[in-house]
Amino acid sequence: MRFGIFGLIIAALTLSACDAGPSGDGAASGGDEGKMLIVFSSRHYDSDYALYKAFEEETGIDVRTIEADGDLLVERLKADGERSPADVIVTVDAGRLWRAEQEALFAPLESASLNETVPAGMRHPDGLWYGLAKRARVIVYAKDRVNADQLTGYETLADPAFKGKVCARSSGNIYNISLLAALVDRWGTEKAQAWASGVANNFARDPLGGDTDQIKAVAAGECDIALVNHYYFARLMNDDDDKKIVENLAVYWPNGEEGVHVNVSGAGVAKNAPNPDLARRFIEFAMTPKAQRFFAELTNEYPAVPSVEYSNAALEALGEFEEDPISLSKLGENQAEAQRLFDRAGWP
Numbered sequence: 001m002r003f004g005i006f007g008l009i010i011a012a013l014t015l016s017a018c019d020a021g022p023s024g025d026g027a028a029s030g031g032d033e034g035k036m037l038i039v040f041s042s043r044h045y046d047s048d049y050a051l052y053k054a055f056e057e058e059t060g061i062d063v064r065t066i067e068a069d070g071d072l073l074v075e076r077l078k079a080d081g082e083r084s085p086a087d088v089i090v091t092v093d094a095g096r097l098w099r100a101e102q103e104a105l106f107a108p109l110e111s112a113s114l115n116e117t118v119p120a121g122m123r124h125p126d127g128l129w130y131g132l133a134k135r136a137r138v139i140v141y142a143k144d145r146v147n148a149d150q151l152t153g154y155e156t157l158a159d160p161a162f163k164g165k166v167c168a169r170s171s172g173n174i175y176n177i178s179l180l181a182a183l184v185d186r187w188g189t190e191k192a193q194a195w196a197s198g199v200a201n202n203f204a205r206d207p208l209g210g211d212t213d214q215i216k217a218v219a220a221g222e223c224d225i226a227l228v229n230h231y232y233f234a235r236l237m238n239d240d241d242d243k244k245i246v247e248n249l250a251v252y253w254p255n256g257e258e259g260v261h262v263n264v265s266g267a268g269v270a271k272n273a274p275n276p277d278l279a280r281r282f283i284e285f286a287m288t289p290k291a292q293r294f295f296a297e298l299t300n301e302y303p304a305v306p307s308v309e310y311s312n313a314a315l316e317a318l319g320e321f322e323e324d325p326i327s328l329s330k331l332g333e334n335q336a337e338a339q340r341l342f343d344r345a346g347w348p
Contacts, residue, residue: 036063038065040066043265046298077270101124130268135231137254157198158196158202164204167226169207180192192338215246215249300315302315
């Protein structure tokens with residue numbers, strides 16, 4: 001039965017490639033017409049499709065994608081082994097990048113331009129992956145039920161004053177695992193355990209749904225504060241049909257002494273890439289100002305390259321914040337401990 005299910009998963013992944021990303025008709029340059037780049041991605045955003053199209057128009061190289069959840073993508077790459085068609089691997093969250101790294105799925109990439117453009121904290125020290133875009137883990141609160149002065153940092157979520165007033169996703173969600181992994185590094189295991197237990201004790205309801213569902217729960221009065229990634233809130237702010245949902249809500253940046261927890265989506269060259277040079281060119285292109293603006297303007301993420309200027313009314317309204325300077329590799333190294341702490345806390 002297990003082999004049968006795995007076979008169905010692989011079949012589904014293979015079929016998904018038939019109608020994944022767009023194919024561009026741009027003029028070829030430098031004799032690249034007819035070449036093809038295969039991207040394995042756990043992202044399915046407009047920013048990424050714009051990136052693929054722009055790369056095709058710039059180079060004449062055809063981009064094909066296979067998309068799936070990050071863990072399924074890793075299983076596909078492992079199953080394919082040396083036969084894998086993947087040139088580039090794109091996945092969400094440093095925790096998943098670390099998992100792919102542990103499975104030896106990346107090939108080191110030497111690129112002077114990438115090392116110059118992408119901050120050291122946004123890339124692997126050995127060039128196994130480079131951050132494409134950033135997302136911050138923030139607290140959303142109801143302005144009519146919560147005084148901003150009550151909010152002190154991530155610690156707020158565990159404050160007994162908010163018992164029965166907190167919404168969050170499940171403990172198995174990679175965003176929460178990475179946050180707790182960062183808090184283990186920041187506070188140590190004992191305090192991180194107390195925090196997880198405190199948050200679990202404060203739940204207004206059992207974890208249910210994704211980040212947008214947590215925001216809607218606050219708007220509906222099911223809870224007063226929630227833990228979410230910033231771009232889910234910004235997306236609602238920028239949507240004419242949905243902006244009413246957040247008109248009575250606000251984002252609190254848990255800066256504290258260490259700064260806001262920031263994570264990345266990242267890309268690396270696949271270990272068995274048939275076209276490693278094309279993969280390098282694609283990742284370098286993804287760091288150009290034109291490409292980086294796609295992530296901010298189409299997906300409400302922050303560019304990995306801090307010097308890039310963009311236009312996004314919601315991100316501008318959210319204001320500035322201080323980032324936690326933690327090495328993103330810690331998010332992977334501490335994730336097993338984070339999951340144990342969640343389990344002990346009784347966080348579903």
